Amino acid sequence: MNGNGRLLRLLAPLVFGLVVLVLWEWAVRHYDVPAYIAPGPVLVLKTLWVDGPSLLGSLWVTLKIAAAALAAAVVGGLALAILMSQSRWIEASLLPYAVVLQVTPIVAIAPLIIIWVNDVFASLLVCAWIVAFFPIVSNTTLGLNSADRGLVDLFRLYGASRWQTLRFLRLPTALPYFLAGLKISGGLALIGAVVAEFVAGSGGTESGLAWRILEAGTRLQIPRMFAALVLLSLTGIAIYFVLDRLAYLLLRHWHESALPTER
Amino acid sequence: MSAPLLKLEAVRKEFANGVAALAGVGLTVEPGEFVALLGPSGCGKSTLLRLVAGLAEPTAGRVVWGDVRDSGTGGRRGQIGFVFQEPTLMPWATVFDNVYLPLRLAGIGRGDAEPRITELLGQLGLGEFAGAYPRQLSGGMRMRVSIARALATEPDILLLDEPFAALDEITRFKLNEDLLRLWRARKLTVLFVTHSVFESVFLSGRVVVMSARPGRIVADLPVPLPAVRDARLRTTAEFGEVCRQVSDRLGIASGAAA
Numbered sequence: 001m002n003g004n005g006r007l008l009r010l011l012a013p014l015v016f017g018l019v020v021l022v023l024w025e026w027a028v029r030h031y032d033v034p035a036y037i038a039p040g041p042v043l044v045l046k047t048l049w050v051d052g053p054s055l056l057g058s059l060w061v062t063l064k065i066a067a068a069a070l071a072a073a074v075v076g077g078l079a080l081a082i083l084m085s086q087s088r089w090i091e092a093s094l095l096p097y098a099v100v101l102q103v104t105p106i107v108a109i110a111p112l113i114i115i116w117v118n119d120v121f122a123s124l125l126v127c128a129w130i131v132a133f134f135p136i137v138s139n140t141t142l143g144l145n146s147a148d149r150g151l152v153d154l155f156r157l158y159g160a161s162r163w164q165t166l167r168f169l170r171l172p173t174a175l176p177y178f179l180a181g182l183k184i185s186g187g188l189a190l191i192g193a194v195v196a197e198f199v200a201g202s203g204g205t206e207s208g209l210a211w212r213i214l215e216a217g218t219r220l221q222i223p224r225m226f227a228a229l230v231l232l233s234l235t236g237i238a239i240y241f242v243l244d245r246l247a248y249l250l251l252r253h254w255h256e257s258a259l260p261t262e263r
Numbered sequence: 264m265s266a267p268l269l270k271l272e273a274v275r276k277e278f279a280n281g282v283a284a285l286a287g288v289g290l291t292v293e294p295g296e297f298v299a300l301l302g303p304s305g306c307g308k309s310t311l312l313r314l315v316a317g318l319a320e321p322t323a324g325r326v327v328w329g330d331v332r333d334s335g336t337g338g339r340r341g342q343i344g345f346v347f348q349e350p351t352l353m354p355w356a357t358v359f360d361n362v363y364l365p366l367r368l369a370g371i372g373r374g375d376a377e378p379r380i381t382e383l384l385g386q387l388g389l390g391e392f393a394g395a396y397p398r399q400l401s402g403g404m405r406m407r408v409s410i411a412r413a414l415a416t417e418p419d420i421l422l423l424d425e426p427f428a429a430l431d432e433i434t435r436f437k438l439n440e441d442l443l444r445l446w447r448a449r450k451l452t453v454l455f456v457t458h459s460v461f462e463s464v465f466l467s468g469r470v471v472v473m474s475a476r477p478g479r480i481v482a483d484l485p486v487p488l489p490a491v492r493d494a495r496l497r498t499t500a501e502f503g504e505v506c507r508q509v510s511d512r513l514g515i516a517s518g519a520a521a
Contacts (some may be wrong), residue, residue, distance in 0.1 A: 105469045150351035153318050155346055158368045158416075168364070254354045254396050 020181060039223040047223040048230060057223075059231055060116070062193050062208035065121065066239075069128030070189040074182065076129070077136030084137075085144035085170065095141075102134035106192060110199035123198040124208075131192030132185040139181030143174025176255050179247040186239040194232065266329045267291045268419060268452055269315065276310055283477035284310040287324070290471060290480060292420070294329075296340035297453045299463035299470045301509065303517045307478030308456045312422050315454065316345050344413030346423040350405035352397040352412075358384070359393040362411045369416065376415075383411045386445065403434035405478055410442070420452045427462070436494065439465055443492055460510045463521075464488075467499060470509050474516040482512040 021041045028040035034156040035043055048055075080098065084091035110127050117123035147169050156164045161249070197210030207215075209228055216225040269292040273418050276285040284307040292298055302308045313319040315441040316325060352361045359380060365374040384390050387407045397405055406426055413421055423442075443466060444452055457463050463470045464486055472482040486505055488496065 036503060141274065148351065150349055151345045151353065153313075154345065154364075155349070155368070156318060157316055157343060158365050160368045164368055167351070168367070175355070254398060259398070 011022070013032060014072040025232050033097050035094050036220045036222050039226055043223050044226040045228065048227040051224050051227055051233075055209065055228055055231055058209045058212045058228075059206055059235065062190070062197065062210065062232075063235060065124045065128055065196075065208065066189040069132050069192060070186060072125070073133035073136055073185050073189065074127045077133045077181070077185075078140060080133075081140035081174075082166065084141055085166075091141070098134060101130055105130050106195050107199060110196050114196075114200050120200060124193060124200060127196030127199075128192030130188050131195070132189035135181040135184040135188065136178065136183075139177040139184075140174050143177025144170045144178070147173045176247075176251055176257060178245075179250065182241065183247065186243045187236055190232075190236050190239060199221045266295075268294045268329045269454075270329070271311075271315070271326040272325045272327060272517040274311070274314060274321045274326065275294070276307065276314060276319070277322045285314075285321075286477035286479050287482055288473075288478065292452060292454060294419075294452050295450060296469065297443075297451075297467045298455065299467035300454060300456045301460065301463040301470050301513060302458065302473030302478065303475050304458055304515070306473045306475045306516075307422050308473055311473075312345075312424050312454065312456055315420075316343050316422055342416070342419045344416065344418035346406075346409050346413045346421070347424045348425050348428060350397070350402075350409040352405060352408055352519065354397050356396075357393065358389060358395050358397070358400070358408050358414070361408055362415050364412060367416045380400065380411075380415065383414055387411045387441070401434075401439060402430055402459070406430065406438060408439075410445075412452075414445070420454060423453065423455045425456055425458065428458070434461070436497075440493060442466065447490070460506050460513060462499070464502065464505050464509055465492065472509065472512045472516055481516045484509055484512065 025040040025042055028038060039047070076230050079092065084094055106127055109130075114120075114123045117126055127226065144166075151169055152165075157167055160168070193208065194210040197208045198214060201211065201214070209232055213225050213228045213232075216222070248258050269290075271288055271290040274285055275283075277283050280510075290311075291296075300308045300311065303320075310319065314321050317326075353364070356364070362383060363373065363376055364382050366379070367373075374429045376516060381390075381393070384393055387410060389404065389407055389411060392400065392404065392408075394396065397408065400408070409426070410423075413423075427438050439462060445451065453467075454465055455463070468490070470482075470484045470486060471480055472484065473479065474481045488501060488505065500511055
């Protein structure tokens with residue numbers, strides 16, 4: 001892509017966003033909408049500035065849960081995918097339950113988990129983990145089974161052990177699939193953490209961002225609610241970009257997805 | 264002559280779906296020979312190569328190796344080099360690591376393998392590309408990497424399954440000559456599958472012609488041409504004459520099945 005094209009790709013969404021914000025601010029002022037129904041962007045920004053420090057503490061709580069859930073999803077997802085790739089019987093036995101876990105709405109089972117798991121942090125972690133781990137399992141399993149057939153023959157020809165085939169052939173083949181799953185799971189871990197916090201309420205001594213949003217809502221502190229929402233969105237975007245960058249760094253030498261468009 | 268390196272005894276192969284791929288194939292390969300296996304597509308020559316490599320089991324008959332008591336495929340581990348129709352390289356690994364793979368699987372350390380790999384890459388004109396990734400190479404270069412990998416374990420026999428079919432003619436001719444040079448320099452035994460009459464005659468000391476499915480050997484023709492061959496040979500009358508003979512036999516083989 002040439003310089004002009006890149007600039008356009010950067011500028012176009014910024015300009016569009018700015019136009020929407022200006023229209024929003026104008027509408028709020030022109031129709032005299034009270035701040036407890038819809039605050040203008042300027043007020044939200046001001047609130048973010050003033051309440052930011054207190055919200056950041058809550059963001060940290062939510063982020064810790066999301067990060068721990070994602071880490072657990074990576075470990076658990078990889079382990080399950082590798083286990084299932086070792087035998088059709090194991091895959092046939094386990095996969096349906098992974099799917100059950102995936103299709104059951106987390107809001108529906110979160111109260112149960114919160115009752116079962118005594119520790120609040122742990123119960124939130126379990127909820128976020130359930131949401132985050134399926135894309136990793138599903139994508140990695142597909143990747144592990146996608147090894148080039150010629151290479152599989154080659155490994156057989158040289159009498160490669162099961163472990164060698166996994167280490168030198170199946171895992172590298174699965175890497176791009178795993179990373180695609182990781183990008184989805186990153187966002188889902190955050191969503192899972194927020195949803196679990198909504199269900200759990202203020203439970204513990206520390207309260208996450210979701211609780212702040214609920215709290216602000218009940219107190220009709222709508223600008224503060226928006227500020228927390230903005231913070232949450234920015235966090236989600238940041239997680240996505242970090243994971244996207246990680247995928248690029250790991251794949252840049254060889255995978256089609258990371259190659260420059262010009263050849 | 265010394266004991267044969269490889270002997271196929273009445274090898275038959277039927278696939279699980281009942282299709283007969285090979286019907287009673289007998290073939291002997293002496294050490295140091297360059298044998299071309301020529302036949303129309305679908306005659307089972309790739310299947311034959313897979314049986315020799317131990318990647319498939321014959322339905323009946325035996326694959327016997329001269330120095331090993333019986334055919335057990337496990338006994339030939341690391342002593343067979345195989346070049347597939349596609350380069351079949353690992354896209355995530357450099358040229359060096361791709362060639363290193365067979366040695367790595369055999370438990371040989373990187374440091375110990377390095378001199379051998381560097382020498383091989385040099386012989387195949389890949390010296391400068393050790394750190395390159397497959398996607399950065401042309402089709403011909405990728406095939407060279409594939410050949411280097413097949414030679415890494417210094418196998419007793421090199422099996423090639425139509426390796427140059429997808430390459431342009433200029434690249435194919437160059438690779439033909441380089442393969443012959445390697446065969447002489449490294450004293451290889453080669454079994455080369457192709458559907459090109461010219462390629463089979465240019466490369467080999469013996470052309471084995473197969474008929475269409477179910478595959479059978481219909482002719483085993485010596486190639487009375489000098490062992491040292493170069494591009495000029497392709498335009499000589501002797502070369503043309505051998506090609507005509509081989510072509511005739513191939514025509515009969517294909518016609519008989521049609």
